[in-house]
Amino acid sequence: MSNTSRSKAMKLRKSHAGWGIFMFILIFLMASVILALIASMLITFSVNSKALSEADAVNYMAKLYDLTDEKNTDLVLSNSNRDCYVLDKDGNYLTEIGKNTCDQSSGQPFSGIVGSYTAGTGVKIYTDKSHGFLTVDESGNLEFDYKSVLSIEQLTDVLYADEDYVSFPYWTSAPVKDGTLFVKTVIRFDINDLIYVGIIILAAGVLLLFVGAAMFANIISNIVDHVKMKRLLFMDHISDDHNWVRFLIEGEEMLKKRRNKSKKYAVVNLVFVKYRNFVLCHSVEEGEDQLRKVYNIIRRKIGKKDMVAHVSTSSFPILIAYKDEKELRMLIHSIIGELEKIDSDHKFAFQAGVDLIPASPKKRNVVFLEHYYNNACAARMTLEETDESGIAFFNQKIIDEHKWIDNIQERQQRAIDNEEFVVYYQPKYDPSDNSLKGAEALVRWNSPDLGFISPGRFIPIFEENGFITELDHYMIRHVARDQRRWLNSGYNCVPVSVNVSRAHFIEDDLADQIRDLVRGENCPTNLIEIELTESAFFDDKKALLTTIGKLKEYGFSVSMDDFGSGYSSLNSLKDLPLDVLKLDAGFFRGISDDDRGEKVVSAAIKLAKDLSMKVVAEGVEEKGQVEFLKHEECDMIQGFYFARPMPGEDYAARLAGGTATETVTESAEETVAEPETSESCETPEGADGANEP
Numbered sequence: 001m002s003n004t005s006r007s008k009a010m011k012l013r014k015s016h017a018g019w020g021i022f023m024f025i026l027i028f029l030m031a032s033v034i035l036a037l038i039a040s041m042l043i044t045f046s047v048n049s050k051a052l053s054e055a056d057a058v059n060y061m062a063k064l065y066d067l068t069d070e071k072n073t074d075l076v077l078s079n080s081n082r083d084c085y086v087l088d089k090d091g092n093y094l095t096e097i098g099k100n101t102c103d104q105s106s107g108q109p110f111s112g113i114v115g116s117y118t119a120g121t122g123v124k125i126y127t128d129k130s131h132g133f134l135t136v137d138e139s140g141n142l143e144f145d146y147k148s149v150l151s152i153e154q155l156t157d158v159l160y161a162d163e164d165y166v167s168f169p170y171w172t173s174a175p176v177k178d179g180t181l182f183v184k185t186v187i188r189f190d191i192n193d194l195i196y197v198g199i200i201i202l203a204a205g206v207l208l209l210f211v212g213a214a215m216f217a218n219i220i221s222n223i224v225d226h227v228k229m230k231r232l233l234f235m236d237h238i239s240d241d242h243n244w245v246r247f248l249i250e251g252e253e254m255l256k257k258r259r260n261k262s263k264k265y266a267v268v269n270l271v272f273v274k275y276r277n278f279v280l281c282h283s284v285e286e287g288e289d290q291l292r293k294v295y296n297i298i299r300r301k302i303g304k305k306d307m308v309a310h311v312s313t314s315s316f317p318i319l320i321a322y323k324d325e326k327e328l329r330m331l332i333h334s335i336i337g338e339l340e341k342i343d344s345d346h347k348f349a350f351q352a353g354v355d356l357i358p359a360s361p362k363k364r365n366v367v368f369l370e371h372y373y374n375n376a377c378a379a380r381m382t383l384e385e386t387d388e389s390g391i392a393f394f395n396q397k398i399i400d401e402h403k404w405i406d407n408i409q410e411r412q413q414r415a416i417d418n419e420e421f422v423v424y425y426q427p428k429y430d431p432s433d434n435s436l437k438g439a440e441a442l443v444r445w446n447s448p449d450l451g452f453i454s455p456g457r458f459i460p461i462f463e464e465n466g467f468i469t470e471l472d473h474y475m476i477r478h479v480a481r482d483q484r485r486w487l488n489s490g491y492n493c494v495p496v497s498v499n500v501s502r503a504h505f506i507e508d509d510l511a512d513q514i515r516d517l518v519r520g521e522n523c524p525t526n527l528i529e530i531e532l533t534e535s536a537f538f539d540d541k542k543a544l545l546t547t548i549g550k551l552k553e554y555g556f557s558v559s560m561d562d563f564g565s566g567y568s569s570l571n572s573l574k575d576l577p578l579d580v581l582k583l584d585a586g587f588f589r590g591i592s593d594d595d596r597g598e599k600v601v602s603a604a605i606k607l608a609k610d611l612s613m614k615v616v617a618e619g620v621e622e623k624g625q626v627e628f629l630k631h632e633e634c635d636m637i638q639g640f641y642f643a644r645p646m647p648g649e650d651y652a653a654r655l656a657g658g659t660a661t662e663t664v665t666e667s668a669e670e671t672v673a674e675p676e677t678s679e680s681c682e683t684p685e686g687a688d689g690a691n692e693p
Contacts, residue, residue, distance in 0.1 A: 032208060035208055040143070042200075044141060044142070048141050062174035065077065082183050083183075085097065101130040101131075107125070108124060110140050112141075127171070170187070238295070242308065242309035247317055252368075265320065267318070269376040269377045272290075274349065290343065294350075298335060302318065303321060353375075354376055356393070376394060379393055379394040409465060421446075424441070440496070463501065469504070479496050497529035505547055545576065559580030564584040580615075588601075605633065605634055615635050620637045
């Protein structure tokens with residue numbers, strides 16, 4: 001996992017939905033406060049707008065009071081139908097009409113909400129003590145005391161007017177000639193106006209609630225999606241627990257903790273061998289049930305703070321704290337032993353690769369768990385050649401092997417271009433007269449960087465990465481070129497067999513490719529024998545028959561290598577028109593001490609001759625074997641008894657001095673078809689040759 005991906009995954013894992021809910025509550029509260037402020041401002045504005053008219057009326061009363069003589073002032077005030085009183089400049093009552101409920105301590109110059117009041121000078125407003133619904137703020141505006149308004153008892157007690165109005169009392173003062181006039185004034189609201197304002201406020205509240213509910217629903221939906229996303233990213237659907245991403249992140253966090261710095265950890269790659277075969281024979285559901293059993297057993301066997309996950313199809317990464325390697329091996333063996341018995345009807349196998357993380361004297365600030373797991377996987381892959389359970393520990397040898405593979409792959413194309421591959425020839429002799437009758441072409445690599453490399457060190461790599469097709473072309477071309485050169489030198493050339501890998505036979509134009517390569521070197525096709533390994537006969541038999549037919553039509557002879565190393569040889573002989581049969585070297589190990597072995601070889605030679613095929617025995621090393629094969633009329637022998645593989649120059653010397661009684665020369669009657677475009681084909685399997693060291 002890249003650092004960017006790891007960082008994003010860790011950020012998502014640590015993210016929580018709490019911030020979303022907190023922000024929703026904060027925004028909802030802010031919106032509610034703003035709505036309340038707007039409603040309060042609207043009511044305050046309405047109250048003070050009406051208070052302006054009342055201030056004008058009080059100013060008018062003050063003017064009438066000033067224009068009236070002292071005897072008639074009470075009459076003027078009485079006609080106003082308002083509670084009022086007049087105080088002189090010293091605060092003494094001059095007159096009083098009605099009930100005085102004015103709270104003089106609350107007085108403020110009236111501003112009228114829109115600035116300084118200009119309808120008159122010296123106008124003030126006061127709270128009514130008996131019904132304090134309206135209060136006076138420091139700016140000289142009237143505003144509601146909402147606590148009093150919400151008191152039902154006070155509200156029913158104070159609301160007075162006819163049925164079409166709702167009134168709220170307060171006091172207003174204005175200066176007069178001999179003191180101050182205080183008048184009880186009333187703010188009246190039309191019921192329809194109140195209903196209209198109430199509807200607006202209610203609608204705004206409903207809208208706020210609706211928007212808030214929508215936001216809350218969206219937040220809940222996002223929280224649910226967030227949880228689902230985290231589950232998809234961090235949970236395995238089979239084990240319902242750790243997956244690879246969570247294992248990687250939490251494992252690295254655990255390794256970095258200071259309290260774990262003195263602990264040694266092992267990273268294990270545990271694989272359920274042949275799991276896909278089980279699923280194929282049963283069902284995916286049954287296979288997943290088995291995987292759950294595997295996970296639960298591993299989880300139970302390891303420590304509480306150790307970690308396990310299920311990844312890919314049948315792999316389980318495990319992170320285990322351990323004290324010593326012996327204890328660790330015993331634990332893994334114990335886990336595998338129990339896993340092998342999870343189903344009484346089946347015998348399962350499990351393979352484990354292990355890499356060790358040493359204790360760190362300092363805190364592990366940087367840990368790449370994926371690196372150790374890859375090492376564990378590389379160790380486990382060394383067990384892939386067997387289907388049995390096993391444990392493999394990562395070591396330097398595995399690193400060296402992978403470095404070798406990298407070195408080979410880095411140099412393979414350059415080796416072709418620079419012709420670093422050398423053709424070696426191993427002669428084949430007729431045991432009846434020891435004459436040279438043929439040879440097999442084998443490859444060696446003389447690298448200026450890596451030195452002289454035997455085929456066993458690079459052929460398997462080429463077969464794995466597909467480059468073997470290039471080497472195959474190279475070998476056919478160079479053998480044809482050598483044969484042409486030796487013909488030109490006057491040698492009595494014999495056929496040389498060249499291995500062709502089984503992968504080539506999926507190509508429809510393989511025969512044409514080989515023909516064009518040989519013809520390009522102006523070499524007779526009857527000097528080249530195409531050698532197929534027995535494994536090639538397990539593939540598409542129809543395509544193989546077509547290719548063999550074309551090769552024989554073009555003048556090539558075709559042989560089967562390693563006859564007897566597999567289990568379908570006789571069936572292949574029945575169906576395929578081969579020219580030469582090569583008996584596997586395994587036939588001749590201990591043949592002189594085993595009558596049964598001699599009978600098998602004798603029968604194989606007789607069978608081949610009955611099918612009009614020549615027989616080559618490879619891997620022959622002892623004189624007794626030669627005498628036996630001579631007695632059985634084997635056509636040719638290839639092995640260390642006569643000659644080891646040798647460079648072309650040494651082989652040419654044998655050609656020059658050979659006493660072959662049957663040589664192959666250039667034929668004017670050879671059949672050659674028109675060349676076609678060639679595709680790549682694969683290199684010899686077993687190109688190292690019989691008895692190669």
